[in-house]
Amino acid sequence: MKLRGNYHTHTTMCDGTNTPREMAQRALEIGFTHLGFSGHMDPDIHMDMAAYLEEIGKLREEYRGRLEIFAGAELDCLYPKERAAGAEYVIGSTHFLDVDSPEPMSVDNTEEMMLRLGREYFGGDFYALAKAYYRLEAGVKDRTDCTFIGHFDLVTRFNDSLHFLDEADPRYTGPALEAMEYLVSRGVPFEINCGAVNRGRKKELYPNTFLLQSLQKMGGQILISSDAHSRDLLDGGFAVARERAMACGFTHTLMLVRGADGRPAFAEHALDTFS
Numbered sequence: 113m114k115l116r117g118n119y120h121t122h123t124t125m126c127d128g129t130n131t132p133r134e135m136a137q138r139a140l141e142i143g144f145t146h147l148g149f150s151g152h153m154d155p156d157i158h159m160d161m162a163a164y165l166e167e168i169g170k171l172r173e174e175y176r177g178r179l180e181i182f183a184g185a186e187l188d189c190l191y192p193k194e195r196a197a198g199a200e201y202v203i204g205s206t207h208f209l210d211v212d213s214p215e216p217m218s219v220d221n222t223e224e225m226m227l228r229l230g231r232e233y234f235g236g237d238f239y240a241l242a243k244a245y246y247r248l249e250a251g252v253k254d255r256t257d258c259t260f261i262g263h264f265d266l267v268t269r270f271n272d273s274l275h276f277l278d279e280a281d282p283r284y285t286g287p288a289l290e291a292m293e294y295l296v297s298r299g300v301p302f303e304i305n306c307g308a309v310n311r312g313r314k315k316e317l318y319p320n321t322f323l324l325q326s327l328q329k330m331g332g333q334i335l336i337s338s339d340a341h342s343r344d345l346l347d348g349g350f351a352v353a354r355e356r357a358m359a360c361g362f363t364h365t366l367m368l369v370r371g372a373d374g375r376p377a378f379a380e381h382a383l384d385t386f387s
């Protein structure tokens with residue numbers, strides 16, 4: 113059995129290249145049973161929430177019985193959570209750092225912005241930057257009341273090319289593990305996010321292998337998602353993510369299904385039953 117759903121999906125209503133309808137059509141073509149849209153709600157990219165909910169709501173009706181569609185949101189931890197009101201589930205993500213800057217400063221924008229963040233706001237100390245990132249990330253459940261955690265170690269987005277820190281250095285792993293431990297204690301699952309690997313940005317998935325192993329040892333739960341911004345990548349990286357999860361000792365992944373009360377609920381799927 114294949115993994116038949118994705119819950120981290122962007123469209124033309126935020127920064128994706130395909131419409132919600134094109135994504136839903138693609139989901140059917142590749143045998144999905146579930147599709148969760150997760151438009152950005154953050155200081156930089158945010159949707160007209162009412163128009164989004166209406167559009168996804170229409171699709172939900174149209175595809176009923178063929179594809180279970182959810183209207184979620186990817187809510188940044190520095191954005192007011194009220195702005196995602198009405199979303200059926202929330203991905204809690206940290207993209208921006210809480211620095212006193214004229215424009216929102218993201219760790220996920222350009223190499224140039226990442227270097228500027230480190231040099232201008234952290235005196236060139238990228239371990240201090242990572243510590244600030246994980247301080248925010250630790251609070252992502254409390255701030256966003258999210259359903260699951262998005263790309264836990266996004267702060268390393270440009271580390272393959274810029275090498276601004278050593279991901280095995282305790283100055284990096286210490287704050288990361290501390291944040292992870294707290295989030296696990298809050299009972300919130302983590303996504304394995306294939307987005308950067310799918311787009312050739314990174315060799316490692318989010319979270320990287322060391323952090324994923326640590327998550328498994330802490331008793332954390334996972335959910336596999338593609339962070340698709342185009343229809344061709346809707347299930348991109350699922351095979352790699354499944355293999356990596358099993359190598360790290362995970363036996364199950366989660367899917368969001370429609371619960372008896374009509375709201376999204378988690379269901380466990382054994383990883384070794386996927387082909």
Ligand SMILES: [Zn+2]
Pocket residue numbers: 186205207262263
């Ligand atoms: Zn994101």
Ligand SMILES: [Zn+2]
Pocket residue numbers: 120122186339
């Ligand atoms: Zn995303």
